[in-house]
Amino acid sequence: MSVPIHRRRFAAIALASAMVLTGATACGNDDDSSGGGDSGGPVTLVVDVFGDQGFGYEDLYKQYEAEHTNVKIQERGKGLGLGDYNTRLTQQITAGSGAGDVVALEEGTIVQFYAQADKFVNLADHGANDLKGNFLPWKWEQGTTPDGKVLGLGTDVGSMALCYRSDLFKAAGLPTDREQVGALWPTWDKFIEAGQKFATADKKHKFVDSATNFYNVVLMQIAGQGTGYTYYDKSNKLVIDQNPDVQAAYQLTTKMISAGLSNNLQSFSNEWNAGFKNGTFATIACPAWMTGVIKGQAGDAAAGKWDIAKAPGAGGNWGGSFLGVPKSSKHQKEAAELAKFLTSAKGQIGAYKAVGNLPSNPQALTDPAVADSTNDYFSKAPVGKIFAAGATDLKPVYLGPKNNAVRTAVENTLRAVEQGKSADEQWQAALKNGAAAGK
Amino acid sequence: MSLDLHATAPPEPRPPRARTSHRRASSATKLDLKYSPYLYVLPFFLLFAVFSAYPIVYTVWIALTDRSPLNATISFVGLDNFVELITDDPQFWNAVVNTFGMFVLSTVPQLMLALMLANALNRKLRAQTFFRMAIAMPIITSTAVVALIFSMIYAKDFGLINWLLDAVGLDPIDWRANRFASWFAISTMVDWRWVGYNALIYLAAMQSISKDMYEAAALDGASRRRQFWSITVPQLRPTIIFTLIISTIGGLQLFTEPLLFTSGSGGLSGGSEGQFQTITMYLLDVMNQRFRWGYAGAVALVLFVLIALMSTINYLLARRISSDK
Incomplete structure (x- = not known):
């Protein structure tokens, strides 16, 4: 037999490649390429964030790296929408691998991770409890599981105002000064009346961007003043059909739609973005983070046309995030330290300057860098005063574990009303689909 | 196919060195003939097992449970999911x-x-x-x-x-x-x-x-x-x-x-x-x-x-x- 030698070699190659293949599927979990250990050694920390603007941490990373020469920071996720981000994070947390060392948890989704608290580092083990006074009490509470584990440290809050196009207001004969504009709408009903006045004077533009943005802001505000929860009560029972706050917000929104005020744009869609650029609507409900969105979408051409006034009704909160450390991190101690730094007063002020995310830290809120700040893009509006004033006396709203799924179901029925379907029928559909989504 | 080729190939002069280890070589050859074909197709089946067979089996298993990242435990629910899907969705x-x-x-x-x-x-x-x-x-x-x-x-x-x-x-x-x-x-x-x-x-x-x-x-x-x-x-x-x-x-x-x-x-x-x-x-x-x-x-x-x-x-x-x- 002459063949064995080269055949054997071939068999060896085949075997080797088979082993490589099996090996390839097995690795990935346990390689610790960044090396380093508890102290001193070089450490690479990965920070996962979301949103078109990111969290505005770039300068803070540089500063932290300069102070901690053994630490390198990598950020992922800028440009990723919250929905996609959260899907990925849920899978990574469940699988126990792949998540960053520090991960952003959004207000609407953090409750979902309470059930997986054992997959996160309890930040109380890293001295977080000493920092309790650094956060607004309700923000601290949201970041803590019912049994007292500290899941995440607060970054920002979404205190509300109303952004409006002063040039369109002027053309329609409405006041343009932000104090007078705020006085136009002590309540949401008055807001709708002002909208009707606008609509009779200006047939070309719509008063409000979309029903869903309007609805979310109104709901969070009414629920903050009322029951303190929305679709789920505080024992995580689905109460969409029993909570009067949900129905009240829904009715206000359908009233706004039937008055013909909505531009019927699906929020965060291409059409919505185009709406900013083409200036097709005059107002948008504005949590603090929305100012960054407007500036990003409307662009330089609209600088100085936008202004900010106080929102109708009492203060409220929509959005805002936390930073947590998954147990899968190889450098939990260093990651916890970084999370503490980014959520410190200094870190929050830095993020506020970069992208306008309003601090959840009371010291940062009263810091002149925030409290006295104005926003050039919004006609030099005193944004610090407008937003910070609302943030300190906010009442928190509890959001259940499948809040986003239920919210999407309800939002869809509002879009159907915008498309001309009956409001009563859609309210029934909202109850039915919301219940199915929360099952 | 390659095996047939080898079987019909005319025998070449055997190198003298191989004669001493004739028995071992031939039993190794037998093993080789018998198992190496499986080895050649193994990579495909490994990939198939990892990326197709396992997910299919796992899907069947998971469909019989209430698995969710929100649940701390997994419980077996039989055909409940299918019944709900077909009758109540x-x-x-x-x-x-x-x-x-x-x-x-x-x-x-x-x-x-x-x-x-x-x-x-x-x-x-x-x-x-x-x-x-x-x-x-x-x-x-x-x-x-x-x-x-x-x-x-x-x-x-x-x-x-x-x-x-x-x-x-x-x-x-x-x-x-x-x-x-x-x-x-x-x-x-x-x-x-x-x-x-x-x-x-x-x-x-x-x-x-x-x-x-x-x-x-x-x-x-x-x-x-x-x-x-x-x-x-x-x-x-x-x-x-x-x-x-x-x-x-x-x-x-x-x-x-x-x-x-x-x-x-x-x-x-x-x-x-x-x-x-x-x-x-x-x-x-x-x-x-x-x-x-x-x-x-x-x-x-x-x-x-x-x-x-x-x-x-x-x-x-x-x-x-x-x-x-």
Whole structure:
């Protein structure tokens, strides 16, 4: 037999490649390429964030790296929408691998991770409890599981105002000064009346961007003043059909739609973005983070046309995030330290300057860098005063574990009303689909 | 095959060194002959086991549980997921209706057009190669790009189609609000992309049909049209069955086009009332929004059964095409 030698070699190659293949599927979990250990050694920390603007941490990373020469920071996720981000994070947390060392948890989704608290580092083990006074009490509470584990440290809050196009207001004969504009709408009903006045004077533009943005802001505000929860009560029972706050917000929104005020744009869609650029609507409900969105979408051409006034009704909160450390991190101690730094007063002020995310830290809120700040893009509006004033006396709203799924179901029925379907029928559909989504 | 070659190869002079270890070498050779073929095909089966067999088995298992990242424990629930899905889930059945509706609305014209196009390209044409290449171009375009461009064409406020409708004095259509309009829009995306592909397959099959048949038919006085229906189509039967089954699998898994037909939040819902939510979109909705992984497993399995069923029906139907044999 002459063949064995080269055949054997071939068999060896085949075997080797088979082993490589099996090996390839097995690795990935346990390689610790960044090396380093508890102290001193070089450490690479990965920070996962979301949103078109990111969290505005770039300068803070540089500063932290300069102070901690053994630490390198990598950020992922800028440009990723919250929905996609959260899907990925849920899978990574469940699988126990792949998540960053520090991960952003959004207000609407953090409750979902309470059930997986054992997959996160309890930040109380890293001295977080000493920092309790650094956060607004309700923000601290949201970041803590019912049994007292500290899941995440607060970054920002979404205190509300109303952004409006002063040039369109002027053309329609409405006041343009932000104090007078705020006085136009002590309540949401008055807001709708002002909208009707606008609509009779200006047939070309719509008063409000979309029903869903309007609805979310109104709901969070009414629920903050009322029951303190929305679709789920505080024992995580689905109460969409029993909570009067949900129905009240829904009715206000359908009233706004039937008055013909909505531009019927699906929020965060291409059409919505185009709406900013083409200036097709005059107002948008504005949590603090929305100012960054407007500036990003409307662009330089609209600088100085936008202004900010106080929102109708009492203060409220929509959005805002936390930073947590998954147990899968190889450098939990260093990651916890970084999370503490980014959520410190200094870190929050830095993020506020970069992208306008309003601090959840009371010291940062009263810091002149925030409290006295104005926003050039919004006609030099005193944004610090407008937003910070609302943030300190906010009442928190509890959001259940499948809040986003239920919210999407309800939002869809509002879009159907915008498309001309009956409001009563859609309210029934909202109850039915919301219940199915929360099952 | 390579083994046969070696078995019949003439023996070469044995190197003297090998003689001493003859027994060992030959038993090693026997082992080699017996097992190395398995080793050669092993990589494929390993990949298959990891990426296909395991997920299938796992899907079946998970569909029988209430697995969710929100639950600390996993409990076995038997067929509960399937019972709920089939008896108590109007959203699922809405997705099934949408999927089948869009499947029929896209596949029928798609294959018809492809057949006509292939027939046209099968004749002697100027710049034949150019046209044949041109119809294949859409396939190499990314689905996401196709979906985004078509979404703009069908946009409500600034869309090309609504602009044209307006220009001829018709009312604009809200393509995402009306169920049939959305089906139509999505079907055009699918067809734009896949007509050329099917036409190429038909064209290849047409070129293998013997010219003698056409000549004989022409001598008997059969018209072009008659030749097409009585010779080309029956001869293409196996190819038509193939394209039908491929379209069925693709059509029932329709996902990217309807997903990207809306942008922004709530894309998986497929319209405000689920006008164009397909089964695969519903599956992801259940899995990633509602975190019901067990239930999503059940949706996946029911989708599998539906595809198998539809493929069989299509096969039986297609077999009837001119069953003169």
